[in-house]
Amino acid sequence: MEKWGGKRTGEILSDALINIDLDKFDCLILWLEDYLYNDIQEEFANEIYHSGLSKEAHDMRNDMLYRDIIRKENKKYNNMLKMEFTLTKSELDREEEISLGTIKMARSGKDLFDISENMHNCVFRLYTEKVNKKLCTIYYLQKYDEYLACIEVVNGAVIQAYGKYNSVLNGEVRAAVKDWCVRKNLEFTPME
Secondary structure, eight states: OGGGHHHHHHHHHHHHHHTOOHHHHHHHHHHHHHHHTTOOOHHHHHHHHHHOSOHHHHHHHHHHHHHHHHHHHHHTTHHHHTOBOOOOHHHHTTOEEETTEEEEEOOBHHHHHHHHHHHTSSHHHHHHHHHHTTSOEEEEEEETTEEEEEEEEETTEEEEEEOGGGOBOOHHHHHHHHHHHHHTTOEEOOOO
């Protein structure tokens, strides 16, 4: 903040105070907390410098906080990363190339970790032990390096199917998962 100079800092603050909205206010609070604890991330500071106290800066900082928290929590579970799941032929037979990408089965704790990191969900922390104990199976829809859906199967039924940040599946992704369920003789019963 000091390196921005008084003029730019004043512009940022006056814009936030004159044109206040919830995102700008929350961004201001995040910025002040980081400033008081001398923990302003350079990426966040650059975004504020360029776009002011904005929705974009607010969302970026929230995403940074979320990633930091998840990484720290996930690191606690190193032994879970090493787990290799026992897979049945029928479970493996559900893997399939489809028009949107590939539906794959999580085969290890590392797979669940990658899903969790890319989709910003809790599947690694909460489901590694469940999958290892055969209480459920986790599949995911992936197109190249992009994860489109995370799917939980229990006793022949899809009970959860979500996108990034546990968003409800919509449009072609939802249709593709439902079509896959029909082909693989799985009920589609996720709660929404």
